[in-house]
Amino acid sequence: MPFIRTSVRKNTSRERVAGIVDGVHQALVEAIGMPADELFNLVSEYEPEQFFYDRKFNGIARSDELLVIEITMRRGRSDAMKRALYASIASRLETIGVSPKDVFIFMHENDYSDWSVGNGVFAMAIAQQRGNDA
Template sequence: MPLVRISFQTGKTQAWRQAVSDAVQQAMVETIGVPPADRFHVLSEHAPGFLMIDPTFFDVARSDDPLIVQITLRAGRTDDQKRALYRRITDRLADNPGVRPQDVMISLVENALVDWSFGEGVAHYVPA
């Protein structure tokens, strides 16, 4: 059950936001075995000046329109799976809605089964 946080600048259409969410979800399904209906995405818009992204870190020429994807997920994916996920997310976002690959930053945050509660104050994966 990944929890995905996607940050971008204000002014995007609902169709753009949906395409971004769809691209990230489909990439996770294709590369790291996430079930298609396992979608928990938080999309956050930020006014200009509230996303402070270095324009040339690692010699990547970024524009002033970044998109940040942070995925919290259970530990256990291989390095190759993670690399495939980064590539697939970036490729899908480039295809639709047309996000420049240079503007996509992805971060994975891994945790354990006990770190998840889906409601009612219960650790659903590790019941007492």
């Protein structure tokens, strides 16, 4: 179950934020085979004066609309899967008007022992099991 944190510039429209969340989610489903019901994306806004970045880092010309996507998930995806994921995210967001140049993605990997996803239960004890609340 990936957990996503998305940071967008303040006053980004609700529609655009929803499109970003959906694009990231669909890319995760497509590129790494994440189950469709594993949607957890915490979106925060930043004030322009709170985010300092080099507009030309690594030869990429960034705009005022830079967004940051942090993905935390269980370790074990190949580099090829991650490459496909990053490309899919950028491509999907481009369809809603987000420049691929403005998509910054960070991956954090850990193990089941680093998670509790509900009821205060150590995730390793319930790895890949479904609850019956649904």
